Amino acid sequence: MNLRARKMARTSRDLAAAARRRALDAGLAGFTIEELCEQVGISRRTFFNYFASKEDAVLGISARRDTAHLDEDFAAGGDPHSKHLSPDLLEALTRLALERWRMDDPEPDPERVREVMAVIDQEPRLFKRVLEHMSSDEKRDVALVERREGLPAGDLRASAAVQILMSVMRASAFEFFTTDNADDIETVVGRRVDAMRAVLHG
Structure with missing residues (x-):
């Protein structure tokens, strides 16, 4: 910087x-x-x-927050003319999420996160604002996946991919900030992505 x-x-x-x-x-x-x-x-x-x-x-x-360059790199990584989803779609979504994370918070501070959670507990209306941002982010990413994979608007595969990754990121953030975990966020997310892959592919 x-x-x-x-x-x-x-x-x-x-x-x-x-x-x-x-x-x-x-x-x-x-x-x-x-x-x-x-x-x-x-x-x-x-x-x-x-x-x-x-x-x-x-x-x-x-x-x-401006992640347009990250979004463009993600969108360019697929083949919109293929009849099949990219085999690395979930991995690419994971990379995108981690790159955004590092851009937003290059030095993650558990104490800061605890303060935010305390304020939300004290001011429940803030949770509505969090949900609004999450919904906006989800819609943006679904559109990105549709564009990357050449899917029609409303194709449930795009929303399923984004929702799966969002669940992984939420669980990883909870582990990273609220436990005695000593690993970096990439390692924490990687473990959960591996588990997700095992469930999806058997």
């Missing part, structure tokens, strides 16, 4: 951390975006360069 990118990443982390602490201390209604910006030392306008809402700041869901 260059100097500008590092500075922006630091500002994003500072904003999210400050938002989580304020939400834990006073609840979502207990502070304003303006107060958050004053604490971090940025303008309200700058805030929206990083997060779409106060809720997204608390959850750490960045408005700057």
Whole structure:
């Protein structure tokens, strides 16, 4: 990362951390975006360069997330003219998910995740926001699989592939952040992908 990118990443982390602490201390209604910006030392306008809402700041869901180049690489890896699904479809989806993970969170912090989970417990309406993002991500990835594999819109094989991978990633994230696991996320995900492959192929 260059100097500008590092500075922006630091500002994003500072904003999210400050938002989580304020939400834990006073609840979502207990502070304003303006107060958050004053604490971090940025303008309200700058805030929206990083997060779409106060809720997204608390959850750490960045408005700057741009994975178009990763999506294009994934889409280019298939053969849309083939009558069969690519044999490496699930593996390619896994790579895409891990690359996005590393882009979003190059230094995973279990304490940060515990804070986010604590805020969600305290503010259940945040869970709705999480589900909205998950639904949006799922629709985007289903469309990507359809494009990569040359499938018609609505083909259940595309949604099944994405939903299987989402289940693997959720379980892996839970293991990575909430247990005494000492492995990196790639290893944790790899174990579950191997188990998934054994179940699917016998």
